[in-house]
Amino acid sequence: MSKSREMDSHGQWNFGSGLPWSELSAAWSSPDYSRERDQNRQNRASDVRGLGSSLHTGGSIPHTEHRRLVLGREPTLVELHSHTHKRQKDQRWVDEHARKAFEEYTRIRESQTAAVEGSSGGSTEYSDYHTWSQAVGGMQHGRVYGLGSQAYAYEGQTSSGCSFSSSTQESLYTQQITALTAELEQVRKAQADWQMQMQQQMEIQQQMQIQQTQMLEEM
Template identity: 60%
Template sequence: MLHHTIPHHLISLQQLDLRQQPDLRQQLDLRQQLQQSRFYPSKQPTHKIRDIIRSKFDAPYVSWKKVPKEVREMWFREFEKEFCWLPQHNDKIRKNFEKRGSTRMRDMFTDIRKHGKRPLWIGEDIWAELNTAWGSEEYIRRRDQNRQNRASDVGGLGSSLHTGGSVPYTEHMCRLKETLGREPTPVELNSRTHKRQEDQQWIDERARKAHEKYTRLRETHVVAGEGSSGGSVEFSEYRIWSQAVGGKQHGRVYGLAQQISALQAELEQVRKSKADWQAQLQAQVQMQMLMQEQQNQLLDEMRRMREQMSGKETAPAEEESTNSE
């Protein structure tokens, strides 16, 4: 089975003291984990990032990339006031903060432009400058290009939509895992995030076509007897799904980004464990060889000592025999 959790713990400082109380530890375990490129559970850290953006938005930043590096650094310092983590997780936490911040700001601005009303956390002067930027030819051109890219027909599967809302894919995966009692397959996750709850109809043609093609390919693989061993079934599911959706497009596999990352992480962990085991075995062999060499040296030394002692005992006896003659 694949395990999607990488234990980079992110702990709320508000709950830090509670962890020292055994009777409350189970009830108030608010540990956060980093799952590949997402916080899980995501609500508390992403809400904190949203609050930081709102409280520190003091210039017309049209996107996360337009926020100066020193400002993002200051925002991250604010994030550190709310959470703590082990030093070895700094790089991953910071990288995830940047990614979540970019996504959060984009979604916030999308909602703002949709309603066309200035929120209280944006000053009037900044609001005017933002509207000027959003109305510029360059911004409109980039926006239309991004829309076209999202609506492009990739591999004959049509445009890509989903019904997951703001809930991260990792959250859907964990919910499905609890329901199924095992890791969800790509096709199960695709159905969860691309079917309407009210009528179970596909949200777009791409999801429907991907499901149908996957089903046909899987039947072909089953008939051929592939993936029959327990250890390879799950990997076969990922491989078939990747084949059904046309493999990687722009460096990603449709509907499989998080799973592929988890699979790669697990394979890397397996390789690392194997390397560690080999290194440990080699060290043990070397230690045994060294001990054997030391033992041989000790035996040689004892043999020389016996020979020397035997020689000393023989010499007086020969001398006594000579004198008697």
């Protein structure tokens, strides 16, 4: 500490940067530094995996109250998320984490809908909580992003039979595996074609080098 903070010749504290306390204090009070400090605080508060306190616009009203105020009914989790994580003045997401969570949830829901429509097992009810939990990376340290510790209540509700059937889940996994296998096969074919082209180019270059060598020897 003695190296980083010591008195200068004018009797002012110097923090190792060569600047006296008065100049450091002025720099820390500048608008640019204040904006950067606030942004860093928001970034720390909105943890990318939901481990910290997520940014939201709901104020001090608990999530349970928001559920009753949004639509006059029990909203879905994504409706609640949109209501509490968008700025009222311009309807923009409060941060990238909130936006990506919504987009991932929407993508999974569309995949589930397509799987149900493509199956012959009839209608299937997907758990809204399980879909949301999958979209945000599941439970971390007893909390789910957007739900906090209330995730345990949803776990209890969905475990009683609200989640989709095992047969439909198996059908979804089978379709996903089939699609991934086909995609992998396309990648392998593209790699094989590329290797063949490279081999042909190398052979052409070798032939050209041989011809050039022969021409030089004949001269």
